[in-house]
Amino acid sequence: MITTPSPSSPSLRLEPVTSANFDTVCAVEIRADQSHLVSPVVKSLAEAYVHGEVARPRAIVDGGEVVGFVMAFHDFAWNPAEDPADRRSGIWRLNIAAGHQGKGYGRFAVREVIEEIRRRGGSQAYVTWHAGEGSPEQFYLGLGFHPTGELSGDQPVGVLPLTT
Template structure:
């Protein structure tokens, strides 16, 4: 499935119990890709001119809610719509609800056009939560492998540094194709703690 995702294929449906595997009938996930879609995928952007974290309003919330990661990545990161729900009903940590800070990721291409490319959400520092936490980072499948993810982290770190903070926590789900390598290459170091089945890591500067 991961290979098909990276080639630009998209899931079109599932036929239930339609394929025999080791004596058992299992579901079959069907993928499809038209010629013009393949051509567009091969010429998708591999870089951008600039990036901006934009505050979301009722209009932009709908636009950014349509962003999607590759299907094989859905096990590692919640959707933007799921993130809206988490922000609306934040969990209680250490006796107090976390305070969400969320932004859309807007990129400007080399022709001057702007595009929604991702989404980022932090849990802000409060009296109960003394360290900022990178709660959600999602880059749309169309803009992956173009440097957007790293640029978002650069912007987030710059903002936290301006506020006087010297570290940033995050956590990830382990697995093949997961985000561990991305975060470690940026400089995050696992703390040794596993919280809700996710590996916790810290970036310090």
């Protein structure tokens, strides 16, 4: 279970991406040295449009400022040809704006997604990451995710059991 601290702002929240905040959310940019590790927000929003039945894109907002973006997936058929019953939920994408990294916003967003998965009856949360220099692997491992030994494309898959 994630027990790491998060920002203490009472106005910290996840908000749906709407026409009112679309441009601001799309403007979230990670550090340049991380661009090979995570796709831009606009690609995530296109994927959310195509996979609307499972994708849950959200702005990470502190006060009135968008500080990041997270997209969850819920009840996704992981490999329907092999096992149609293998349906998973987890973190699809996490982008924290360059100037806001290291402040706990990512931990907050992951914790919120995990709580949503738990409320929906999920018993595990999944995530993938790019391996290599600058990888978010240690971030996810530090939050309690464990490698499953699987790959999604070329990305390792991690799982976090959700105990109640």
